[in-house]
Amino acid sequence: MIRLDQVSKTFPGTTMPAVDRVSLEVAEGEICVLLGPSGCGKTTTMKMVNRLIQPSSGDIFIDGRNTSDYDVTQLRRSIGYVIQQIGLFPNKTIEDNICIVPDILGWDRRKSRQRAAELLEMVALDPGVFLKRYPKELSGGQQQRIGVLRAIAADPPVLLMDEPFGAIDPINRVIIQDEFLKMQAQIRKTILFVSHDIDEAVKMADRIAIFRNGRLVQYDTPDNMLAHPASEFVSDFVGGDRTLKRLQLLTVRDAMIADPPRVRAADSLQQAAAAMEAHGHQSIVLVGPRGRARGYVNLQTARGGNGTVGENYEALPTTIRPHEDLRTAVSTMFRYDTQWLACVDDDGMFVGYVTLRGITHLLSETYRDG
Amino acid sequence: MVDALVPGMVAQMRRNAAYLCIFLLGAWAWGSGLLPGLLERWEDIAYLGQQHVELVALSGGAAILFGVPLGVLLTRPRFRQVGAAAMQILNIGATIPTLAVLALAMSLLGLGNTPAVFALFIASLLPIVSNTMAGLRDVPPALLEAARGMGLSPRHTLLQVELPNSLFVIYTGIRTALAINVGTVPLAFLIGGGGLGELIFTGIALNEFGTMLAGAIPTALLAVLIDFIVAQLQFWTIPRGVNPLR
Numbered sequence: 363m364i365r366l367d368q369v370s371k372t373f374p375g376t377t378m379p380a381v382d383r384v385s386l387e388v389a390e391g392e393i394c395v396l397l398g399p400s401g402c403g404k405t406t407t408m409k410m411v412n413r414l415i416q417p418s419s420g421d422i423f424i425d426g427r428n429t430s431d432y433d434v435t436q437l438r439r440s441i442g443y444v445i446q447q448i449g450l451f452p453n454k455t456i457e458d459n460i461c462i463v464p465d466i467l468g469w470d471r472r473k474s475r476q477r478a479a480e481l482l483e484m485v486a487l488d489p490g491v492f493l494k495r496y497p498k499e500l501s502g503g504q505q506q507r508i509g510v511l512r513a514i515a516a517d518p519p520v521l522l523m524d525e526p527f528g529a530i531d532p533i534n535r536v537i538i539q540d541e542f543l544k545m546q547a548q549i550r551k552t553i554l555f556v557s558h559d560i561d562e563a564v565k566m567a568d569r570i571a572i573f574r575n576g577r578l579v580q581y582d583t584p585d586n587m588l589a590h591p592a593s594e595f596v597s598d599f600v601g602g603d604r605t606l607k608r609l610q611l612l613t614v615r616d617a618m619i620a621d622p623p624r625v626r627a628a629d630s631l632q633q634a635a636a637a638m639e640a641h642g643h644q645s646i647v648l649v650g651p652r653g654r655a656r657g658y659v660n661l662q663t664a665r666g667g668n669g670t671v672g673e674n675y676e677a678l679p680t681t682i683r684p685h686e687d688l689r690t691a692v693s694t695m696f697r698y699d700t701q702w703l704a705c706v707d708d709d710g711m712f713v714g715y716v717t718l719r720g721i722t723h724l725l726s727e728t729y730r731d732g
Numbered sequence: 733m734v735d736a737l738v739p740g741m742v743a744q745m746r747r748n749a750a751y752l753c754i755f756l757l758g759a760w761a762w763g764s765g766l767l768p769g770l771l772e773r774w775e776d777i778a779y780l781g782q783q784h785v786e787l788v789a790l791s792g793g794a795a796i797l798f799g800v801p802l803g804v805l806l807t808r809p810r811f812r813q814v815g816a817a818a819m820q821i822l823n824i825g826a827t828i829p830t831l832a833v834l835a836l837a838m839s840l841l842g843l844g845n846t847p848a849v850f851a852l853f854i855a856s857l858l859p860i861v862s863n864t865m866a867g868l869r870d871v872p873p874a875l876l877e878a879a880r881g882m883g884l885s886p887r888h889t890l891l892q893v894e895l896p897n898s899l900f901v902i903y904t905g906i907r908t909a910l911a912i913n914v915g916t917v918p919l920a921f922l923i924g925g926g927g928l929g930e931l932i933f934t935g936i937a938l939n940e941f942g943t944m945l946a947g948a949i950p951t952a953l954l955a956v957l958i959d960f961i962v963a964q965l966q967f968w969t970i971p972r973g974v975n976p977l978r
Contacts, residue, residue, distance in 0.1 A: 448878075
């Protein structure tokens with residue numbers, strides 16, 4: 363969808379190129395985060411896409427068409443643009459701010475205002491309250507939500523975002539990132555996203571492009587970037603705890619042992635011990651009549667014990683859902699001082715379990731293969 | 733909040749003080765028999781007052797119509813170099829006393845209304861141009877980048893972003909200019925222009941207190957009235973989002 367081919371930029375009066383022969387391709391509907399320290403060329407690269415900066419050499423294609431073939435204002439109107447300073451126009455109401463591009467494109471006024479109201483609802487801001495307000499009457503987080511809505515108002519296929527959440531406090535930043543990802547799941551834009559924050563990149567990106575001194579040094583999925591940094595620079599940049607960062611890219615489902623043996627209240631401890639020994643497990647989960655997780659029994663308790671599981675089980679300290687990330691899973695294990703967690707679906711049905719051993723095994727797999 | 737209130741409060745206090753002065757002056761004038769004297773000269777006052785207003789409207793109107801576009805032009809990228817130099821010249825120009833401007837205009841254009849209008853135009857032009865330039869330059873760069881990045885043409889950017897966001901400062905320049913203008917019109921009498929200056933200077937020359945006040949009081953009232961009208965325009969025509977007065 364967006365393709366850069368050997369793009370370079372040398373600013374007048376300098377000899378070192380700010381961007382040096384960068385080639386990359388972003389597939390439709392993906393978020394590509396341009397990452398790197400200040401002055402690495404990431405912002406320059408992004409601004410060459412909507413020709414706020416004119417490339418010195420090389421070509422940029424959007425949907426197969428060379429951007430230098432477009433009229434520059436037409437090009438920019440077909441690309442959403444979000445900046446860190448937000449840049450809402452203080453003289454216009456929220457409604458008119460959102461509708462700027464539709465208005466200059468000559469959309470029907472009723473249609474564009476209708477769209478503004480729908481967009482506000484998407485980010486959980488009440489249109490009745492906010493449409494007629496002015497930017498100064500909104501908080502920073504609300505303003506940046508409007509900044510994003512303004513960029514997508516005319517439904518451009520491509521979005522450029524220049525550290526969009528950089529000026530927002532950490533708590534609101536997480537909320538607005540989550541909200542944006544949820545929105546992206548619906549609108550499926552192709553996005554170039556500039557950031558200097560590795561955690562943000564790991565969270566937002568389908569692919570990360572790391573820049574250094576104008577060069578693209580690695581272009582990869584977040585998981586590969588963290589597991590296999592291409593150079594010392596990349597490994598330093600992504601941080602010494604890069605393997606821990608991978609935890610948030612993987613879900614419980616990835617590490618879960620599905621459909622394990624289980625016992626019912628009426629089963630004897632002997633049966634439970636036999637089931638555990640057969641599978642090499644240290645404990646087994648007790649389920650209710652419809653399959654809900656009720657508790658568990660340890661191998662030690664079961665071995666040599668008498669009676670039924672129903673008389674001897676212990677309560678589960680907590681459970682986890684398969685769609686949660688492994689970072690949450692590990693954190694939960696640490697909090698409850700346990701090596702494993704029972705996984706339940708949204709109805710509380712027991713679907714499997716995840717162990718600390720299984721997680722470390724999963725994380726190290728990629729290193730053994732590589 | 734405090735920043736937003738201060739200009740409004742200052743303007744309000746200034747206005748109230750002006751009303752009070754006028755009231756006290758009026759009371760005193762009536763008591764001392766001056767006001768009845770003024771009413772006797774009503775025909776002169778009306779005739780010269782109309783001339784006065786015409787001079788203000790002509791020179792001030794021309795200064796606005798010429799000064800705002802000039803300020804806009806001098807901040808456009810292609811004139812940015814010229815703009816910096818022009819700002820310097822304007823600042824130096826602003827220090828020339830208006831009486832000197834009148835004298836210079838007379839030496840160029842002779843006597844009468846033409847040099848008077850020209851001199852008033854020049855004197856009013858400076859604050860308008862410099863405030864227009866200052867207002868446009870103070871528009872946050874982020875707004876311009878956002879506008880450019882979204883594909884607004886330079887004309888759209890000027891009309892929808894730059895001018896609305898500098899309108900308050902531009903209006904302030906216009907108010908300053910018109911205050912100078914109304915106050916300078918009486919001097920036009922010295923180079924053969926009309927206006928209420930005729931009563932003021934005649935009153936001084938003949939040592940007729942009543943005649944002088946018949947020129948001075950309407951001039952003061954006119955200044956207050958014009959400032960009030962522009963202030964109302966400023967209040968109502970600037971969008972609420974960028975209007976520190978509301």
